[in-house]
Amino acid sequence: MTRRYFGEFNRVRGDNIRLAARRLRRRGLDATILSHRTTLEISRPEDMPWSVFTGAIRAQLQPRRGSVMISSEQTGNTFLCSFVGNQTGRFRRQ
Numbered sequence: 294m295t296r297r298y299f300g301e302f303n304r305v306r307g308d309n310i311r312l313a314a315r316r317l318r319r320r321g322l323d324a325t326i327l328s329h330r331t332t333l334e335i336s337r338p339e340d341m342p343w344s345v346f347t348g349a350i351r352a353q354l355q356p357r358r359g360s361v362m363i364s365s366e367q368t369g370n371t372f373l374c375s376f377v378g379n380q381t382g383r384f385r386r387q
Contacts, residue, residue, distance in 0.1 A: 295323070295336040297366040300350065302331050304359040313353040320349040335363070347384045350374070354382070 305313040314324040314333055323336035337346045350361060351374055360375035363384075372384045 294339055296339070298335045298337065298363045299327075299366065300333045300335055300361050300363040301329075302333065302353070302359075302361050304355040305353050306355055306359070316353060317349055320352075322346070322349060347372075347374070351382055351384075356382075 302310060302313065306316075307313075310326060310331055310333065314326055317324040317333070317335065321338065321341065325334045326332075327334055335350070350363065353359075354361060354374070354376060356376055358377055360373070360377055360380075362371060362373050364371045371387045373387055374382060374384045376382045
C-alpha cells in the first residue's frame with residue numbers, strides 16, 4: 294500500500310517539472326504530472342520514512358527560490374517547504 298500526495302511546485306531545479314518527476318522516480322517515488330503543469334501526484338511507499346520522502350522532494354527545489362506545497366490524500370494535512378527569503382527549507386504543517 295502506498296500513500297498519495299499532491300505537490301504544487303514553484304521553481305524546481307532546472308525549471309523543468311518533467312525532470313523533477315523523473316528524479317523523484319529514481320529515488321523510489323511514483324510521480325505523475327497532472328494537467329496543471331506544476332503539480333505532481335506522488336505515491337510514497339509505506340516502508341519509506343517521512344524524512345527520506347521530504348528529502349527527495351526538497352532536493353528538487355531551487356536552493357534560493359524554490360517552494361512546494363504537498364497535501365496528503367489520506368489525512369488531508371498540508372505541508373509547506375520554502376527557500377524563499379530567509380526560509381529554512383523545512384517542511385511545516387499548515
